[in-house]
Amino acid sequence: MVDPLEIPGMKDVRMLLKKHHSKEYGYRPIKSVTYIAIHHSLTKSGSAEAFARYHVATNNWPGLGYHFVIEKDGIMKWCNEIEKSTYHVGNSNRFSVGICLTGDFRTEKPTDLQWKSLNTLTKWLMRELSIEPENVFGHSEFSGYASKQCPCLDMDKIRLSLKEKKQPSNKPFNFAKYYPNPTGKIYRLSELFSKINHLSPPELKKINPQLTSEATTKPPDVQIQPSPEAPISQEVSSEISTYIRMMEKEGYSINYDDSKDYNLNILGLRTPNHIPNKFDDSLVVFWKFNGTWHIKKYKITTDPGTGPLLNLNKKGNSNGTAILKKGQYKDSHIIGYHKKQYRALVQANPVTVIRDNNWDNILDFDNGREFTGIFGINIHRANEHRESQQVDAWSAGCQVFANPQDFKEFMDMCTKSNLEWRKNFTYSLINV
Structure with missing residues (x-):
């Protein structure tokens, strides 16, 4: 995984740009990105935000078609993950990363600040993705676009400048x-x-x-001896060790293979609180890559909310409301659509639930009959737009994120894991 935020002057606007309400761009392995595509916006003015609105509202695309936008003041904006196969060069989308400069270069030239930022960003991408200058193309140089007036720049001159020796940074090498x-x-x-x-x-x-x-x-x-602490601190490393010991104590298997990125361990931590309707549990995702551990932790509920526990809609299962039993459920989930509405981890293999059937609004983790099967115990989010404070009807046994941005980050990691590893995900749940 590459991180454009290490480039001075780069702004991360990925979460701020307009997105389509139902469409999403697909992902490709980072190693498949072998070309850089240079565009101009064909407008005298504009911004990443304005271009995103146009691409969604007018073109009906999933989101902005470019990965980066360089505006006239030289500010670089990170608009899409490099792993996303966005729309900008047709059949070449699957192996190219797109950079757009604000401007109509048929009648004007990029500003000096844009030239500087373009050189900086392109050289960084070349280094991170192992791309040669010969694979830096203008839009019109890609197959099928010879008639395009984009980017109206001397690409031979640009490629020549990219071959010049890079000046070393004053920043100590990490x-x-x-x-x-x-x-x-x-x-x-x-x-x-x-x-x-x-x-x-x-x-x-x-x-x-x-x-x-x-x-x-x-x-x-x-x-x-290089420092063993980067990129995570000793404190975080200790936290991961705690989770590993907890899983080993339960006899759960752990993904240690670090030959590729995002070999995820997904662990739910349930608090012993029998009062429902609170996002008082945690979901931890940790994995190892090239010898270094990484960790993310999110606020979730592993329990059903008040609505299902009281059977307020009178449509509950006659055996009671499902509460997922602690355990490790191997290959239990895949990426699919929660209620045919949005991408989530959906149940694909059997899990065991405890049916709380006294409708008393108290979580009974140990009382009640156990059932094993496919019940739609998905891992999804609550409100689409804001963090939810109460579970209510968001969960009838599912594992539910309180914050939609947390959930998006989680699903992005799962998508990248799919590209590198396997289709199914294992979910482990521990009572703490």
Whole structure:
């Protein structure tokens, strides 16, 4: 996964742009992105926000078609995850990332600030995605678009400028970020030179003055050890260890394979509160990649709300309201549509529920008959627009997110996991 926010001047507007109410862009593996597409907006003015409104309202697209927009003041806006296959170059969408510059370059030129930002962003994408200058195209250079007047820029000149040697940053190189080392392995400095192939020893010396001149010209006898703490702190690492011990105690299996990103462990933590209607539980997602652990934690409910517990709509199951029993449910969920309305994790294999059948608005985790089967115990969100404070009818046994933005982030991770790993997700639930 690449993070454009490390580029100075980049603004993340992904959550602020207009989106289609039902359509969504698909995802592709990051390794499939091998081209960069340059566009101009064909407008004298405009912004990422304005272009998104047009693409959704007029074109009926899922959202803005570009991954990045560079406005006339040089501000770069991150508009879509690079893994998203957005609409901007037709059949080439599946392997290209799109950059749009605000302006009509048939009659005007990009501002100096736009040129600078375009060079910065394009070189960063080339480095992160291993793309050569020869694969940086203007819109009209892609197959089927020769008649397009886009971007009306000298792409040969742009490609030539991208071949120029990149000036080193004044910022010290963060070994641990790019080469995390939680195992404590010791590296010789010469080994790190071979890994950091976009920096020569003299460049490394310039941005890391603490290194000796001898160390930048030949392999030293001394050894250095990159920090094992990045990109997560020791405190977070300790928290993950706690969850691993909890799961091991229950005999649950854990995904340790870190050869690819997003090998997710999805763990629900249920509080022992028998009073319903509160989002007082947690859902933890943690995974390991290239030796480094990552973690996300969200506020959810693992219990049904007041409506189903009291059977207020008189349509409840005659055996009682479902409460998911603690346990590990392997391959229990897949990405689908909750009530045919929006993407969520939907139940695909049997789980065990306890049926609370006394309709007394008290959660009975241990009393009641157990049933195992397919009951639509999905993992979804509550309100689409704002964080919900009460469960009410949002859950009749489902695992439900209180905050819609948390849920979106969770589903994005699940989608990326699907691309790298497997179709099904395992859900584990523990009483804490």
